[in-house]
Amino acid sequence: MSELYGWAGNILDIDLGSGRISKIATEKYAFEYIGGKGLMHCLAWEHIPKGTSAFSPDNCLMLSTGPLTGTPAPTSGRMEVGGVSPQSIPEMYSHSGIGGWFGPKLKYSGFDAVIIRGAAPSPCYVCITDGNAEIRDARYLWGLGTYATQHELKRIHGKDSCNLVIGPAGEKKSRIAIMLTDSGNAAGQGGFGGVAGSKNLKAISVKGSGSIRIARPVELLQRRSDIARIPAKNPLTQYEDLEYFGQTLKNIPWPRFKLSCSQSCDRYCMPALLNVPRSTRGGFHCSDFACIGKLAAGWQQSDDHGEEPGVEWPLWSHNIERGLEVIELTNDLGLNQYEILGGMVPWLVMCAHEGLFSASETGLIIEPEKPEWWVKLLNQIAYRQDFGDLLAEGTSRAINTLGKEKFGETIYTGIRRYKGVDRPTPVSLQQAWGYAAHYSGRGINASLPYPDWLLRALTWMTQTRDSNNDTHHRSKADDLEKFKKDPYKSDIGPKMAIWDEHRSEIKCSLTLCDWAFPIVHFSSAESKFLSAVTGRDTSEEELDFIGERLKNLQRAVLIRNHDRSREQEVNEILPFFKRPDGTTGSIIDEGGFSLMVDNYYKQRGWDTITGWPTRTKYEQLGLGHVADEMARLGLLPN
Amino acid sequence: MSKITRREFIKDASLAAGGLLAGSGAAALYSRNPVSTNVLKPNNRLTQTATNESVCTGCETCELVCSVFHDGAVGPNLRRIWLNKNEDSLTYQVLTCLQCDYPSCYFACPQRDKALCIEGGSGIRYINSNECTQGCKECVKACTLEPPRISFDPEQQIVRMCDMCRNRPAGPACIEFCPAQCLKMEER
Numbered sequence: 001m002s003e004l005y006g007w008a009g010n011i012l013d014i015d016l017g018s019g020r021i022s023k024i025a026t027e028k029y030a031f032e033y034i035g036g037k038g039l040m041h042c043l044a045w046e047h048i049p050k051g052t053s054a055f056s057p058d059n060c061l062m063l064s065t066g067p068l069t070g071t072p073a074p075t076s077g078r079m080e081v082g083g084v085s086p087q088s089i090p091e092m093y094s095h096s097g098i099g100g101w102f103g104p105k106l107k108y109s110g111f112d113a114v115i116i117r118g119a120a121p122s123p124c125y126v127c128i129t130d131g132n133a134e135i136r137d138a139r140y141l142w143g144l145g146t147y148a149t150q151h152e153l154k155r156i157h158g159k160d161s162c163n164l165v166i167g168p169a170g171e172k173k174s175r176i177a178i179m180l181t182d183s184g185n186a187a188g189q190g191g192f193g194g195v196a197g198s199k200n201l202k203a204i205s206v207k208g209s210g211s212i213r214i215a216r217p218v219e220l221l222q223r224r225s226d227i228a229r230i231p232a233k234n235p236l237t238q239y240e241d242l243e244y245f246g247q248t249l250k251n252i253p254w255p256r257f258k259l260s261c262s263q264s265c266d267r268y269c270m271p272a273l274l275n276v277p278r279s280t281r282g283g284f285h286c287s288d289f290a291c292i293g294k295l296a297a298g299w300q301q302s303d304d305h306g307e308e309p310g311v312e313w314p315l316w317s318h319n320i321e322r323g324l325e326v327i328e329l330t331n332d333l334g335l336n337q338y339e340i341l342g343g344m345v346p347w348l349v350m351c352a353h354e355g356l357f358s359a360s361e362t363g364l365i366i367e368p369e370k371p372e373w374w375v376k377l378l379n380q381i382a383y384r385q386d387f388g389d390l391l392a393e394g395t396s397r398a399i400n401t402l403g404k405e406k407f408g409e410t411i412y413t414g415i416r417r418y419k420g421v422d423r424p425t426p427v428s429l430q431q432a433w434g435y436a437a438h439y440s441g442r443g444i445n446a447s448l449p450y451p452d453w454l455l456r457a458l459t460w461m462t463q464t465r466d467s468n469n470d471t472h473h474r475s476k477a478d479d480l481e482k483f484k485k486d487p488y489k490s491d492i493g494p495k496m497a498i499w500d501e502h503r504s505e506i507k508c509s510l511t512l513c514d515w516a517f518p519i520v521h522f523s524s525a526e527s528k529f530l531s532a533v534t535g536r537d538t539s540e541e542e543l544d545f546i547g548e549r550l551k552n553l554q555r556a557v558l559i560r561n562h563d564r565s566r567e568q569e570v571n572e573i574l575p576f577f578k579r580p581d582g583t584t585g586s587i588i589d590e591g592g593f594s595l596m597v598d599n600y601y602k603q604r605g606w607d608t609i610t611g612w613p614t615r616t617k618y619e620q621l622g623l624g625h626v627a628d629e630m631a632r633l634g635l636l637p638n
Numbered sequence: 639m640s641k642i643t644r645r646e647f648i649k650d651a652s653l654a655a656g657g658l659l660a661g662s663g664a665a666a667l668y669s670r671n672p673v674s675t676n677v678l679k680p681n682n683r684l685t686q687t688a689t690n691e692s693v694c695t696g697c698e699t700c701e702l703v704c705s706v707f708h709d710g711a712v713g714p715n716l717r718r719i720w721l722n723k724n725e726d727s728l729t730y731q732v733l734t735c736l737q738c739d740y741p742s743c744y745f746a747c748p749q750r751d752k753a754l755c756i757e758g759g760s761g762i763r764y765i766n767s768n769e770c771t772q773g774c775k776e777c778v779k780a781c782t783l784e785p786p787r788i789s790f791d792p793e794q795q796i797v798r799m800c801d802m803c804r805n806r807p808a809g810p811a812c813i814e815f816c817p818a819q820c821l822k823m824e825e826r
Contacts, residue, residue, distance in 0.1 A: 070702075072702040072703045072712070072815070108714055150725075182725045183725050183726070183728060208713075208714070209713065209714050209792070210713055211711040211715060211716055212711060212712050212713060213710065214706055214712065217710040221703060221706060221707065221811065221815070258695050259696065260696050263702070264697060264698065264699050264702055265699075267817065268817060268818060274729070275727075286726060286727050287728075288728065
């Protein structure tokens with residue numbers, strides 16, 4: 001058992017090329033960088049040099065947990081996966097959160113994090129058990145889907161093993177390939193399944209019997225009581241028939257409707273459907289609809305949606321069975337569900353609607369109403385067959401290859417409905433950095449009005465991927481009202497965005513779920529959990545300070561490795577927000593946004609011309625060694 | 639002697655002994671006589687709110703709060719309650735000690751009433767880990783449930799099983815913290 005409260009004590013360092021396996025003490029990083037994403041920033045700074053491409057053996061595939069992982073802190077079963085992302089455009093250091101039970105099991109096996117570098121000469125998997133690791137032959141697993149791979153690994157290592165695996169899409173180095181554990185927990189965005197595939201790494205299997213010490217157990221339970229939701233008092237009578245998207249499911253023996261997607265979850269927000277008969281294959285569906293998964297079930301506006309701009313286009317009608325098929329297949333093949341449902345298939349449907357695709361050119365007849373069409377499409381993408389080879393590169397890269405002018409994402413003008421008014425609006429699905437739009441006033445779910453989406457513009461700007469995975473904005477109602485009075489010039493907008501960004505770093509380092517934290521009316525919750533688990537009293541302000549340190553360290557990695565600058569990130573963000581939004585047709589004011597960015601950089605202590613942190617800022621955050629390196633490279637502002 | 643035969647033997651022996659005492663007019667409700675099986679029956683036990691396991695959402699909060707309360711740590715070896723998880727069917731079954739009326743674990747314990755004890759009044763079967771020092775696992779082997787509801791900790795060479803949080807004024811932590819309220823105290 002580790003001497004540290006909350007941490008397992010070691011980081012596993014594996015080189016698949018040489019077979020070398022070693023350990024790094026976590027204590028070196030624990031208190032300054034916490035764990036999870038923060039720890040990965042440190043490891044990326046130390047181990048990923050400039051010029052490392054995503055599929056290069058030099059790239060590090062990192063898995064990282066935090067001090068709360070595996071404890072009763074609510075939603076703490078999460079983990080972060082990171083490295084140079086093949087999905088991001090250009091390829092950049094990025095990350096992806098993943099729920100489930102793998103993170104806790106990794107800690108019980110004695111490791112807070114894993115770095116995997118090099119590439120194995122033939123398919124392999126890493127087996128981690130109680131402080132030890134070995135690289136094993138996985139040639140017989142290569143080609144299997146994610147579910148079959150997990151079954152096989154559980155057969156070998158026992159039911160209590162937990163396995164993070166890739167499917168055929170990862171093996172084929174798709175840029176939209178995931179790493180999956182259990183039925184539907186995935187490191188989805190970022191393409192890290194492809195990174196694993198490039199290393200000939202089929203899976204990581206963990207099994208641990210160790211334990212993690214809690215410094216103040218009574219206090220920890222009290223903190224959980226303080227914030228946990230009031231439980232449903234009568235779970236037996238809530239769901240007699242299952243009404244879902246206008247359909248009634250009566251063929252489910254037990255109408256259970258909820259599922260936890262992470263250990264220690266206190267809200268079980270995932271809707272789960274069991275034993276729905278399949279029409280495309282034999283057997284039954286047992287699947288959970290995550291936030292994006294429900295769109296597989298249908299896109300057209302229905303009565304129960306009211307006026308939610310973004311779901312009213314005639315893309316495909318409602319069909320739960322099809323939705324379940326899509327969810328299971330994307331998971332089994334190891335494909336990114338958000339990318340497929342939020343970007344790719346809507347784009348294909350729009351292209352078909354405008355007559356841009358002919359079957360003779362692509363081999364694809366776009367028929368999203370048919371469940372079997374999805375089966376064919378997803379298989380083509382996963383195995384890189386025919387047109388699927390291009391789609392396996394992700395929607396943004398496919399559009400770039402085909403030609404933005406003809407196949408650009410605003411080819412289709414859909415009808416957006418808001419407050420009773422139907423407005424023809426060009427639909428844009430690609431937001432920035434190679435990722436599909438995500439709750440930013442455009443694309444799918446365009447319900448966010450101006451000026452709320454301006455805050456998304458800021459947080460997407462400094463990221464390398466869709467930032468809404470861990471920065472669903474939360475703000476005090478008063479602050480939001482102040483912001484709305486003068487969105488571009490007020491200090492409060494950048495201040496709110498910065499607070500959210502710091503909390504994003506914190507929750508992904510502890511590790512906690514974005515749907516649960518931060519809690520605006522109880523913003524000290526994270527610091528209280530950390531204090532109870534580690535025994536080191538950490539105030540809310542001190543934790544925010546660490547959040548700022550982590551954000552600046554990530555910034556340094558992006559500047560050093562990927563030439564990040566103000567010009568680069570502002571130019572990346574503007575095109576999407578220059579398109580009319582889904583509610584009132586508003587577009588971003590370029591001059592106003594420039595003022596907002598000035599304000600944001602100033603509040604951060606970053607140079608307003610380059611967008612780089614100053615030496616003073618680095619040193620103030622305890623990152624003097626980073627400042628020295630940046631000075632040596634000429635990457636400090638004048 | 640096979641495992642099943644051994645269990646059946648113990649069970650039969652227990653019933654026979656109980657019948658003998660009852661027949662002799664011994665209506666004692668509680669006895670610490672090591673040869674007596676007329677043990678105090680438990681007032682309650684932990685069960686799921688439905689025998690259909692699908693009410694449980696699979697979060698494992700019960701297991702975590704249990705080990706934090708009892709041991710100040712978390713980990714699989716510390717568990718007294720855990721889930722039988724089926725990731726394919728997305729169904730979960732809570733496994734814990736059922737506080738048997740005729741506790742074969744109790745009779746199998748070489749340190750009976752010191753290591754494996756029965757609390758007066760409540761009838762709760764519990765482990766006194768200070769006295770459970772032999773690492774013999776006799777109680778685990780004797781458990782008639784499959785899988786056995788007593789965990790063996792190879793590191794500390796002791797066993798653990800649900801004690802209904804008998805020292806916790808608010809009652810079992812797993813019931814209090816279960817977000818789906820799929821656990822309840824069942825009166826016997």
